Amino acid sequence: DLRHGLNKGHPTTPIAKTVRPSQRKGIQSSRTKFVRSVVREVVGFSPYERRVMELLRNSKDKKARKFTKKRLGTLLRAKRKLEELSTIIQESRRAH
Numbered sequence: 280d281l282r283h284g285l286n287k288g289h290p291t292t293p294i295a296k297t298v299r300p301s302q303r304k305g306i307q308s309s310r311t312k313f314v315r316s317v318v319r320e321v322v323g324f325s326p327y328e329r330r331v332m333e334l335l336r337n338s339k340d341k342k343a344r345k346f347t348k349k350r351l352g353t354l355l356r357a358k359r360k361l362e363e364l365s366t367i368i369q370e371s372r373r374a375h
Contacts, residue, residue: 332364 281287324332327350334343340361347357 328364331361332368335361335365335368
């Protein structure tokens with residue numbers, strides 16, 4: 280029993296905290312990832328995504344960014360979508 284310093288007070292054993300659902304929010308599960316990939320494979324791309332991919336192929340990056348921002352609402356969402364579509368274009372180039 281120390282009265283002062285870093286190790287003061289009654290010695291106790293720490294209790295491990297349980298993870299709440301709110302702390303797990305946003306983490307993608309493997310099942311969700313798989314389901315989304317299957318849906319993407321079956322359904323394909325929406326018309327605006329096809330247009331954006333065409334703009335990216337023709338190296339009109341700024342126009343693609345502005346168009347995506349207009350459709351999705353925020354610049355951060357637009358950047359994420361452009362990154363996703365550009366990786367898909369690169370993978371399709373590798374496949375051919």
